[in-house]
Amino acid sequence: MTVGATVGILFTPTVWKALDDVSIWTQNWPWIPRLKYGENKAVATVSKMCESGCAVKVRTVAGEAFGTMGNTENPISGGGVCPLCANGVQVKNSPNRIKSPMLKGEAVTWDKAKEIVAEKLAAAGSKVAVISGDQTGTINEVFSALLASKGSDAFYAMPCDMQSACKAWNGLMGGSGQVGYDMKGADVVLLAGADALESWGPTVANMKAFADNEGGKFIFAGPFQTKTASVTSKWVPVPAEGMAAFTLGICYYVLQAGKSVPAADFDQFKAMVMSGYTPAKVEAATGVKADAMAEVAKQLLTAKSPVVVPGGSVGAHAAAFALNLLLGGGMKVLPEFAKAVGSAMSRAEMMKNDILQGVNADLLFVYEANPAYVLADQVKAGFTVAFDCVNTETTAAADLVLPIPHSYERVDDLASPYGLPQATYTMGAPVCKASLDVMNAGDFVLGLADLGFESFQEVIDAKVSAIGADADSLVEGNAFVLDETPDVSGVTLAASVLGKAASPVKGTGAVAVAPYTLLNVGTANQATTPNAPCTISNNQLVGDKLVVMMNGTTAKKLGVSVGSKVKLSGGSGECQALVQLFEGVMDGVVAAPLGMGHTTGDEFSKGKGDNVYKILTVSSEAATGASTWAGSTVNVAKI
Amino acid sequence: MQVKEFKIKWGMVIDIDKCTGCGACMIGCQVENNIAPMTKKDPYNYVQALTKDRDDPSNKLRTLTWMNIYELSNGQPYPNHETAYLPRPCMQCGSPACVPVCPVVATDKNEEGGIVSQIYPRCIGCRYCMAACPYHARYFNWWDPLWPEGMDKGLSTAVSPRPRGVVEKCNFCHSRYLDAKDKARQEGSDPMNLPDGAYVTACTDICPTKAIHFGDLNNPEHKVYELSRSKHAFRLLEKLGLHPQVYYMSEREWVRKQGDNYNAGGGAHH
Ligand code: SF4
Ligand code: SF4
Numbered sequence: 029m030t031v032g033a034t035v036g037i038l039f040t041p042t043v044w045k046a047l048d049d050v051s052i053w054t055q056n057w058p059w060i061p062r063l064k065y066g067e068n069k070a071v072a073t074v075s076k077m078c079e080s081g082c083a084v085k086v087r088t089v090a091g092e093a094f095g096t097m098g099n100t101e102n103p104i105s106g107g108g109v110c111p112l113c114a115n116g117v118q119v120k121n122s123p124n125r126i127k128s129p130m131l132k133g134e135a136v137t138w139d140k141a142k143e144i145v146a147e148k149l150a151a152a153g154s155k156v157a158v159i160s161g162d163q164t165g166t167i168n169e170v171f172s173a174l175l176a177s178k179g180s181d182a183f184y185a186m187p188c189d190m191q192s193a194c195k196a197w198n199g200l201m202g203g204s205g206q207v208g209y210d211m212k213g214a215d216v217v218l219l220a221g222a223d224a225l226e227s228w229g230p231t232v233a234n235m236k237a238f239a240d241n242e243g244g245k246f247i248f249a250g251p252f253q254t255k256t257a258s259v260t261s262k263w264v265p266v267p268a269e270g271m272a273a274f275t276l277g278i279c280y281y282v283l284q285a286g287k288s289v290p291a292a293d294f295d296q297f298k299a300m301v302m303s304g305y306t307p308a309k310v311e312a313a314t315g316v317k318a319d320a321m322a323e324v325a326k327q328l329l330t331a332k333s334p335v336v337v338p339g340g341s342v343g344a345h346a347a348a349f350a351l352n353l354l355l356g357g358g359m360k361v362l363p364e365f366a367k368a369v370g371s372a373m374s375r376a377e378m379m380k381n382d383i384l385q386g387v388n389a390d391l392l393f394v395y396e397a398n399p400a401y402v403l404a405d406q407v408k409a410g411f412t413v414a415f416d417c418v419n420t421e422t423t424a425a426a427d428l429v430l431p432i433p434h435s436y437e438r439v440d441d442l443a444s445p446y447g448l449p450q451a452t453y454t455m456g457a458p459v460c461k462a463s464l465d466v467m468n469a470g471d472f473v474l475g476l477a478d479l480g481f482e483s484f485q486e487v488i489d490a491k492v493s494a495i496g497a498d499a500d501s502l503v504e505g506n507a508f509v510l511d512e513t514p515d516v517s518g519v520t521l522a523a524s525v526l527g528k529a530a531s532p533v534k535g536t537g538a539v540a541v542a543p544y545t546l547l548n549v550g551t552a553n554q555a556t557t558p559n560a561p562c563t564i565s566n567n568q569l570v571g572d573k574l575v576v577m578m579n580g581t582t583a584k585k586l587g588v589s590v591g592s593k594v595k596l597s598g599g600s601g602e603c604q605a606l607v608q609l610f611e612g613v614m615d616g617v618v619a620a621p622l623g624m625g626h627t628t629g630d631e632f633s634k635g636k637g638d639n640v641y642k643i644l645t646v647s648s649e650a651a652t653g654a655s656t657w658a659g660s661t662v663n664v665a666k667i
Numbered sequence: 668m669q670v671k672e673f674k675i676k677w678g679m680v681i682d683i684d685k686c687t688g689c690g691a692c693m694i695g696c697q698v699e700n701n702i703a704p705m706t707k708k709d710p711y712n713y714v715q716a717l718t719k720d721r722d723d724p725s726n727k728l729r730t731l732t733w734m735n736i737y738e739l740s741n742g743q744p745y746p747n748h749e750t751a752y753l754p755r756p757c758m759q760c761g762s763p764a765c766v767p768v769c770p771v772v773a774t775d776k777n778e779e780g781g782i783v784s785q786i787y788p789r790c791i792g793c794r795y796c797m798a799a800c801p802y803h804a805r806y807f808n809w810w811d812p813l814w815p816e817g818m819d820k821g822l823s824t825a826v827s828p829r830p831r832g833v834v835e836k837c838n839f840c841h842s843r844y845l846d847a848k849d850k851a852r853q854e855g856s857d858p859m860n861l862p863d864g865a866y867v868t869a870c871t872d873i874c875p876t877k878a879i880h881f882g883d884l885n886n887p888e889h890k891v892y893e894l895s896r897s898k899h900a901f902r903l904l905e906k907l908g909l910h911p912q913v914y915y916m917s918e919r920e921w922v923r924k925q926g927d928n929y930n931a932g933g934g935a936h937h
Contacts, residue, residue, distance in 0.1 A: 108875030
């Protein structure tokens with residue numbers, strides 16, 4: 029058709045009028061869902077999409093949940109939600125939900141499931157283990173009490189910074205309670221490896237603290253300019269394995285300025301830092317310029333209330349805690365809430381076992397965790413029982429799969445997500461009825477052994493009264509905050525181990541790998557949600573291909589460029605990826621997104637990209653003996 | 668076309684220095700506006716074995732992202748590199764490029780508040796408006812919206828799902844405006860003088876850093892009035908003269924500079 033004809037039609041109204049009518053009549057198809065109207069409400073509850081958990085409000089119409097919004101009154105949300113919770117209802121309604129108990133792929137009744145587990149439990153003796161993907165729920169008390177009743181202490185958390193913090197603070201340094209950070213009140217916040225505004229700790233609370241912090245300065249240190257670093261005033265490039273040394277390098281200047289703490293090993297700590305971690309030595313070991321450390325130290329020293337938030341290895345955490353103690357700023361120590369179940373473990377006890385060193389049990393319970401995806405080699409069990417609401421690699425490999433309600437359909441709670449500056453308790457009641465044949469994991473476990481409770485609801489009730497909170501206020505979505513500080517007088521600076529642990533150790537591959545997490549891609553336990561694929565940038569995924577980022581200098585060295593297809597090999601596996609150039613990555617480092625390459629699940633995550641966990645190397649940190657992924661390297665081959 | 672002025676001018680001021688690019692607003696927008704997740708299979712197509720699959724969920728050219736996040740770069744090599752994120756809803760232009768090209772008046776700017784409307788039943792899918800919009804704010808339904816089994820039970824009442832063949836875009840969550848006006852009427856207050864915060868969009872609500880500010884740009888009692896007039900505020904492609912009702916702000920000069928050419932290659936990519 030010529031241009032003239034097109035313009036002619038354009039100016040003739042009849043054609044368009046006819047098309048208008050046609051378009052209306054061709055838009056009423058029976059398969060386009062019709063809306064159901066009714067009363068609109070927003071009901072407070074908790075969400076357990078990330079390890080930390082969040083306080084949210086679920087939006088309902090005529091009683092049916094359709095969306096998630098923040099909870100302004102609760103400090104864990106402060107009003108916003110992260111991309112995971114934003115899609116919470118869609119996950120709840122997803123066809124990927126597990127519809128009934130499954131024994132080796134066959135549907136079974138709950139009675140049958142209970143009979144089997146009871147039998148396995150009796151036969152296993154003390155060779156029972158639990159892996160929990162929940163860091164904050166009282167459900168962990170029920171599981172750990174079950175272990176205690178069997179004479180086992182094999183409780184495992186998925187690898188996380190909360191665990192590193194616990195091992196450093198409660199283990200190496202002899203502290204009690206839980207460390208927290210006042211990011212809202214601090215005037216200088218050094219995020220030493222903690223990707224706090226994207227994926228670390230209670231992300232939404234951190235983001236809110238960042239937003240509310242008037243005039244405070246945020247500095248991000250890490251191998252890669254994460255989304256957190258896009259809004260901080262400064263990015264200090266520091267390799268992951270060098271984070272502890274970098275932090276001690278800052279301690280050097282702080283000690284030089286005359287700061288001290290009344291810790292028993294202060295002199296030893298000072299001597300260790302002043303001789304072993306001089307700026308020149310740290311620069312030589314990590315590549316971070318002495319000037320950069322001096323500048324950060326100056327900012328921290330001139331601040332009224334500075335705080336250092338660590339991420340990474342146990343050593344990096346201990347170094348940051350020591351620095352915080354020297355600075356005397358916004359690091360807080362939170363008391364632990366009283367237990368509901370007497371024989372349960374404390375949080376520090378739950379964090380003790382190192383899952384990366386391997387799990388071996390006759391009977392293994394996995395609760396809302398996906399170890400088969402993250403730690404394919406480390407976990408072995410005679411019989412695995414997986415509790416989850418959606419199908420994952422772990423449920424696919426488990427002998428028995430027990431479907432639990434989605435967090436919007438169940439009673440659940442959140443006790444002090446790690447990172448918050450105050451001990452905070454939040455409770456969640458079901459927003460909507462479960463539509464599938466599910467059972468709360470707590471109810472199932474309480475039916476297996478006599479732990480003093482008939483139902484999980486009773487456990488939660490006991491928790492609420494043990495901590496002295498008001499149940500009515502909790503149901504409305506308010507948090508209960510405990511404003512106490514445990515005694516920290518006996519804390520040491522872990523001088524004897526830190527000197528060795530902080531020394532950077534790196535693999536022998538061609539480049540270091542900086543793994544990172546984005547909540548819109550998912551977490552170790554939660555795969556990409558239904559509406560999230562279109563939010564994932566070309567820096568992580570192009571079509572079905574994983575994308576890794578490196579700077580121009582690194583690419584040149586490796587002989588690759590934008591769009592090159594590469595194979596990364598490291599750890600016990602390999603990944604295929606496309607190369608993207610991004611100048612926010614350190615020289616000699618490749619930034620690779622975690623959370624993709626699922627082999628089970630729905631089309632929103634399955635077969636998308638590759639699983640970067642496969643190429644990480646587990647190493648044992650000197651002196652602390654704790655496992656870490658820091659220092660992982662890979663070889664890169666063009667394909 | 669002349670700039671259409673209204674007594675009330677709903678607008679946004681997005682603080683780029685607060686946006687981490689997390690994507691919560693993009694998901695919140697899809698949920699609020701019943702945008703179905705992209706799925707390959709069509710459960711209603713009984714002859715799918717003979718036909719082609721629909722698009723893959725990660726085909727970003729075919730998904731509907733009324734709110735989209737762009738990544739900005741200062742273009743410097745390591746270690747001086749800086750990055751920023753720019754959320755892009757519809758700009759609700761004062762002088763929209765899309766409105767005059769629509770042959771059936773399916774899109775217009777004629778309502779108090781200045782929101783550029785999109786009347787789906789009228790849209791014939793010619794996509795002239797998409798070609799006209801320099802902000803790529805408009806999207807075409809290449810497929811019918813089909814929720815995977817069971818997922819269509821939890822839909823928002825904000826807007827009916829649009830069928831294949833229709834263009835759609837951000838309308839500042841228009842049903843929330845209607846709700847806010849209704850509420851004001853019920854409470855006996857003036858629906859034409861809503862207090863700050865009485866009407867906000869879903870993305871404004873959900874943003875964890877509160878990077879998105881929303882209100883009446885003409886009302887000195889609304890925070891956006893002040894913010895849009897700050898020395899750090901700017902609009903995208905101002906030189907085109909479309910007078911967007913969406914403002915951005917950043918203390919970083921390089922970010923402000925890119926406001927006028929963010930789309931011209933170089934730094935930015937999604
Ligand atoms: S929700 Fe807020 S911080 Fe996240 S991408 Fe959107 S505007 Fe940015
Ligand atoms: S941004 Fe695009 S769609 Fe929105 S009013 Fe302007 S021209 Fe029209």
